Amino acid sequence: MxxxxxxxxxxxxxxxxxxxxxxxxxxxxxxxxxxxxxxxxxxxxxxxVATPAHAAPSVAAVAAHKTLPRAPKKLTARAANTPTGARAVARAMVADRGWSTKQYTCLVKLWNKESHWRVTAKNSSSRAYGIPQALPGHKMRSAGHAWRTDAATQIRWGLGYIEGRYDTPCQAWSHSRSRGWY
Structure with missing residues (x-):
């Protein structure tokens, strides 16, 4: 057998x-x-599932459609680790936290400055690593075991860091512009 x-x-x-x-x-x-x-x-x-033609969409569906940015239909793990894919993952995670599109725009500006959304970005002078430029990089281990290569893990950690220290990405971006770091 x-x-x-x-x-x-x-x-x-x-x-x-x-x-x-x-x-x-x-x-x-x-x-x-x-x-x-x-x-x-x-x-x-x-x-x-077929719905009757006269059925109106639910209030929650209408509210979600108006306030949440669109997430990609299909995003493989490899595609998520490109800069474009990482931004798409971040867009969904920002919406999940209840932050507005303005906060997402500030996040894009912040992480464009820090790493250009590259998963393996390294700062040779400070040894900061990844999309959010965690210092030291192994701090991101708390968000997942694949912190070196997984954009979603790095973004999850970075958003938690921003929320804990600055409350919102726009406040982190403001701090970064005035001090040169966040």
């Missing part, structure tokens, strides 16, 4: 693991931050 899972299969044999290849692939995707892509692929298979 156990031989069934370890027998050779064309193109799917993984001798280093005793698990079924499909299970291993899903586990691999979830471990490496591609859950967004996996969820997007799964939800594409579910047919939409």
């Amino acid at each position: 156990a031989e069934r899972h370890t027998r050779l299969r064309a193109g799917n044999h993984r001798p280093d693991r005793g698990k079924h290849p499909r299970t291993t692939r899903v586990t691999h995707l979830l471990r490496h931050g591609a859950a967004v892509a996996l969820i997007g692929a799964c939800t594409a298979l579910i047919p939409p």
